[in-house]
Amino acid sequence: MTRDTPNADGGFVWRPEPDAPIAGLSSECLFESTVRIDPRGPKPTLTIAIPTYRRPGLLEETVASVLAQTDLDGVELVIVEDDPGSADADRLLAALPGLRDIAFRYYGNAINAGLFGNWNRSLSLARGEWVTILNDDDLLDPVFVATMRRTLSADPAIDAVACSLRFLDQRAGVGDPAAPLSRAEKLRNLFRFGLGKTRRLPPAHMFFGSLAGSGLGLIVRTEVIRALGGYRAADYPSADYFFMTRLARYHRFVQLRAPLAISRVDTNVSSRPETQLGFLRCQARLQDALLDSGIAPRWWRHIQASTMGIALRHTNRYWNQAFDREDVARAIDAKISFRHLRPVRWYRLLIGAV
Numbered sequence: 001m002t003r004d005t006p007n008a009d010g011g012f013v014w015r016p017e018p019d020a021p022i023a024g025l026s027s028e029c030l031f032e033s034t035v036r037i038d039p040r041g042p043k044p045t046l047t048i049a050i051p052t053y054r055r056p057g058l059l060e061e062t063v064a065s066v067l068a069q070t071d072l073d074g075v076e077l078v079i080v081e082d083d084p085g086s087a088d089a090d091r092l093l094a095a096l097p098g099l100r101d102i103a104f105r106y107y108g109n110a111i112n113a114g115l116f117g118n119w120n121r122s123l124s125l126a127r128g129e130w131v132t133i134l135n136d137d138d139l140l141d142p143v144f145v146a147t148m149r150r151t152l153s154a155d156p157a158i159d160a161v162a163c164s165l166r167f168l169d170q171r172a173g174v175g176d177p178a179a180p181l182s183r184a185e186k187l188r189n190l191f192r193f194g195l196g197k198t199r200r201l202p203p204a205h206m207f208f209g210s211l212a213g214s215g216l217g218l219i220v221r222t223e224v225i226r227a228l229g230g231y232r233a234a235d236y237p238s239a240d241y242f243f244m245t246r247l248a249r250y251h252r253f254v255q256l257r258a259p260l261a262i263s264r265v266d267t268n269v270s271s272r273p274e275t276q277l278g279f280l281r282c283q284a285r286l287q288d289a290l291l292d293s294g295i296a297p298r299w300w301r302h303i304q305a306s307t308m309g310i311a312l313r314h315t316n317r318y319w320n321q322a323f324d325r326e327d328v329a330r331a332i333d334a335k336i337s338f339r340h341l342r343p344v345r346w347y348r349l350l351i352g353a354v
Helices: 056-067 088-095 097-101 115-124 144-154 183-193 203-208 222-227 239-250 273-292 298-318 325-332 341-350
Strands: 027-032 046-052 075-081 103-109 130-133 160-169 198-200 218-221 253-265
Touching: 027 088, 046 056, 046 115, 056 075, 056 088, 056 097, 075 088, 075 115, 088 097, 088 103, 115 130, 115 222, 130 222, 144 160, 144 253, 183 198, 183 253, 183 341, 203 239, 203 273, 203 298, 218 222, 239 253, 239 273, 273 298, 273 325, 298 325, 298 341
Parallel strands: 046 075, 046 130, 075 103, 160 253
Antiparallel strands: 027 103, 130 218, 160 218, 198 253
16 A cells, blocks of 8 residues: 555655745845846746755855856856854855856745755745755756756656766765766666666666665756655655655656766765664665555565665665664664675666666
């Protein structure tokens, strides 16, 4: 039976109601450039929305990557600061005076809305036909907007498109955003895309993980993201993964082969043990929903424990955790097995679910 209503165990909801407005949340416009887009006129093509919280140095780098775009025609930039009383707007304008020459608004929240609360607040302030959430520590390639514009023009039926990603691992304090793709990543791309430039993302393949990443580099029709309920606090810490699975089920969602955004990896809330356990718990719940709804093949239930074993080993290796299999299985109430990992890895590679 499909989970269609919220429940206390963190189960997946296919068609959720949007989160109720946060009591006391309002956002003051601290700066608006003179390059304004008339709200009574045509909508901007794209809103780049940056929810931010206490990362002024990284925010400057992120915004600089927006200003470096080769095509900002019809694009508006909206920043929503979730730290009441912050003076980062003045610092940002002093560091990047070019912001005065584009359609730009900077808001400050009256109260702290939290991670996904601020994402939704940013979406509510977007005026564009399309919208993308850009984390305040990530970066866009200079041709991100131009490439997305060409992709949408070539296929008007698309409701959402995500680019592939590069990763800038700075946990050791170093990293090269221009580093070439690894051999392993190039091999995975052959199975993902073949010789093509795009692929359709089937909802069943989300069984194996969030194939489009964390939502970085994802452009969605604004009306679609709002109709799907946006990002839900109850889905923390995997609200982005859950949203993209709903998107893949109900809408035309494609991924580009080109890596047009850079995800910064550092020691932060995502690396905490409790957050990592939350990711694993959410993947197990989503797998149940895909199986129960008939979206994923029924026989995948036989490999479910092994897929969770793969996810656990990746978590331990990539995030430097030391989780014990049995302890995690009890904590997330899911079966985890380290048997048959190699054939399961090859199977998901062969079907392109990577």
